[in-house]
């Protein structure tokens with residue numbers, strides 16, 4: 326027997342799953358189910374969480390293989406009907422929406438190719454594609470000269486950015502870089518550990534500064550990086566839902582007085598809660614003055630850079646040190662794509678790790694700068710969207726969604742039963758329902774406030790259960806006030822028109838009438 330000969334497995338049933346012939350019939354079935362799902366009317370089934378627990382109750386791994394038919398039935402009956410129809414035009418409460426149809430075909434290609442971006446030996450062309458895409462995005466935000474990109478695009482040691490599985494890991498990468506770079510003067514944090522470096526530097530406390538609207542991923546990252554969530558200095562927002570830059574400045578000065586080390590300031594471009602964009606011009610000046618790393622979390626709102634009409638929201642973006650953008654939000658890629666860009670590509674060296682057996686120092690291996698190891702060639706989706714839409718298409722798509730959001734917000738603002746809570750800078754805003762007897766009342770007492778909150782919670786939950794329309798719900802405190810329950814609109818789906826939005830509100834009016842009549846049967 327030759328050492329390359331393998332044991333005879335030709336007769337084993339599972340070998341059929343590694344041949345192509347089996348696939349086509351499954352393909353047809355999956356395509357049928359996919360089309361059914363895409364044309365579904367409701368957002369979800371009325372199935373309760375308890376029922377789902379029963380449906381997915383504990384089971385052992387089956388001893389014997391089940392048939393492909395059984396498996397497809399299971400998907401058809403137990404899985405798909407109880408998913409969320411995120412592509413519904415009435416689903417206007419989250420950042421997940423309808424994808425362009427070409428992403429479905431590409432996902433099949435991606436699986437067929439099964440490249441692993443960790444190193445060149447498992448991802449050849451896609452390694453270079455990823456660098457090219459990072460260059461395109463870097464240029465869109467930082468607009469450096471072409472000589473810069475000639476030098477940096479395929480630089481062995483530098484990186485214009487890193488592609489990640491999402492915004493959380495993109496933020497983690499940026500803050501890791503900021504932590505290590507800002508302390509590099511005292512030693513190598515990644516090597517020696519934070520405790521030792523801080524002791525050596527005689528630093529008592531190490532902080533990250535962000536606004537009260539920062540995404541909770543920043544908290545997670547502080548925990549993960551050993552900085553500690555207690556060391557997140559949270560700055561309140563002002564009337565425009567932007568970080569209060571006066572208080573920001575004061576806190577920075579306090580840090581200096583106390584000899585606290587500031588790892589980074591995190592600014593927001595498109596806050597998750599209400600879509601607000603921080604005042605980058607002022608923040609960038611402050612960061613520069615105090616020599617602090619400025620990270621921009623533009624996971625949601627970054628793509629407005631492609632809109633001539635709204636790119637002013639990102640003015641001075643070229644001054645920030647790093648930017649997070651999510652591919653799977655407003656760049657319409659399937660789940661699992663984030664991007665972090667570095668203004669200065671040499672900074673990426675701070676987070677470089679190599680391993681002799683796999684990631685070589687002087688290689689193009691993307692794994693060098695990446696927190697994640699094995700990962701898919703998600704840049705393929707970015708290539709598709711950037712090429713098939715172009716700046717113009719992406720800009721128009723964003724403008725359409727922003728215009729729908731603004732129209733809906735002004736409708737709510739002029740309505741008598743709903744109250745607009747935040748006016749949209751782009752395509753996210755907050756509002757709530759106000760019961761009839763509490764309208765036009767300047768002073769509302771504590772129990773009335775509680776009543777309004779309860780009505781809005783019940784309203785949102787009932788609508789979700791009915792599965793026709795959907796907005797999300799949050800607890801929000803307007804500058805300086807105690808928090809209230811707010812309904813949240815996110816217009817992300819290009820198929821959502823103003824009319825769809827009105828239908829969602831109409832359904833809410835009906836629900837709320839029923840709730841109130843039930844509570845006060847005689848009124």
Ligand SMILES: *Cc1c(COP(=O)(O)O)cnc(C)c1O
Pocket residue numbers: 490491492493494496540542595596597622623624625651663
């Ligand atoms: C969505 C979001 C994140 C987190 O991104 P994930 O892709 O969910 O990990 C971070 N920041 C902001 C502002 C976001 O909107």
